[in-house]
Amino acid sequence: MKQLQIASIPGDGIGKETVAAGRKVLDTACEVHGGVTFEYLDIDWSCEYYKQHGQMMPDNGLDILRPCDAIYLGAVGFPGVPDHVSLWGLLLPIRRTFRQYVNLRPVKLMAGVQTPLANRYPGDIDFLVVRENNEGEYSNMGGRLYQGTNEEVVVQNTVFTRAGVERVVRYAFELAIKNGRKKVSSATKSNGINYTMPFWDEIFAEISSEYPEIENNQYHIDALCARFVTHPDEFDVVVASNLFGDILTDLGPAIAGSIGIAPSANINPTRAYPSMFEPVHGSAPDIAGKGIANPMGQIWCGAMMFDHLGYQDCGDLVMRALADTLAAGTTTADIGGHANTMEVTEAVCRRIKKLAGSVPS
Incomplete structure (x- = not known):
């Protein structure tokens, strides 16, 4: 033993x-x-x-x-x-x-739990969210200048690395294969965040090309949040940066009926x-x-x-x-x-x- x-x-x-x-x-x-x-x-x-x-x-x-x-x-x-x-x-x-x-959080509506979404039943909500967990928007870089004055300046830096994005995106695709999932969806905001998010999108496209058997798509984070509510049955594996993943992995348990049963x-x-x-x-x-x-x-x-x-x-x-x-x-x-x-x-x-x-x- x-x-x-x-x-x-x-x-x-x-x-x-x-x-x-x-x-x-x-x-x-x-x-x-x-x-x-x-x-x-x-x-x-x-x-x-x-x-x-x-x-x-x-x-x-x-x-x-x-x-x-x-x-x-x-x-x-x-x-x-x-x-x-x-x-x-x-x-x-x-x-x-x-x-x-990797921060991995399953989102699954279980029998015996009531979802706040109308006409949704066990089997309709069953997907995995992969959140990048070490860098991104939660980097410990930045600071405050002239604190407490009218000229105060606050800077919070976002840090994405090629190695960091590649490994978490690849993990999402490998997870899909391991669990028999057919699709990986990416969270982005490249229409408004003009450096880090296009970089994320480029790497997602590169990695997804290595897995032609897995369908892939991407959503802007605001649209993705709405889609979680209106069409949760469309998702298998979702991959997101640190901040976007944090948001999605609270919304996920909410639509699945209770944050009290949600693991990570x-x-x-x-x-x-x-x-x-x-x-x-x-x-x-x-x-x-x-x-x-x-x-x-x-x-x-x-x-x-x-x-x-x-x-x-x-x-x-x-x-x-x-x-x-x-x-x-x-x-x-x-x-x-x-x-x-x-x-x-x-x-x-x-x-x-x-x-x-x-x-x-």
Whole structure:
């Protein structure tokens, strides 16, 4: 039996509850699989840690994470600590130092979840968004001059590199092939942003020519957002720059019914460094500690982590159990149910055990 080390960072707010729930599901899947176990490295880095120590993680934090096989994150952010402090103090250093240049977010309408879109049903919304995760509009370049005066000047630089754009676009096409998808769509704004976006478009065209079996198209980001709402069934894989991907991957879960079930993976495809798996929902401090947080996003992240680590059978098992639990109506209040966090978690675990006999180990 192989043992893998997982850095477990609950973070803030409901992260403490959802990570505990997710770990219970992960351990159940490992138990029935019989070929892998997880050893957790418990880490308390959070906004609470920041208030005590003046930093989101210790100076050697990245060295602590480096030997791990993966990172399982809950949520980061809490009132009293500015968002840019928590983001730039923890998440972005991990994503960038560990070259997690792909942010992958599935968008799927599941049975048992109500979409706000009229006349849309499970199967109508099922696509993958690949967001460039290391550069683009979120580069740490720029500054402020004459701060606090009438002459103040603020500059924020956008940085695109050929290597950075090529690798994320190619990843999107390879992902389409791996998952049996037929089309890759690109987000752009080359009619208004006259250097970086034409550059992005040129590279998308170059890479797409290497994959003639995959249909390709592109949309201006404003039109693409509208298309997500009016024609979500048209998409298979969507690739976007850092900012555009960030926007699209919040809109995606919204049309799929709930941000509470949305997962994400920050992936280093070379596996030279650990990848990080975190739900989209944030720390939700208004419901923290009440035991009512939706654990589905965290559980789905666990399935993605199994896939990345080479245990797709475990990932498939978790996803089948999650889907069956949703379809049966065992859900939290945010998607119309009456169950609490642990009731949903226990239901998924029971379903994993029932399904295990039909899943190869």
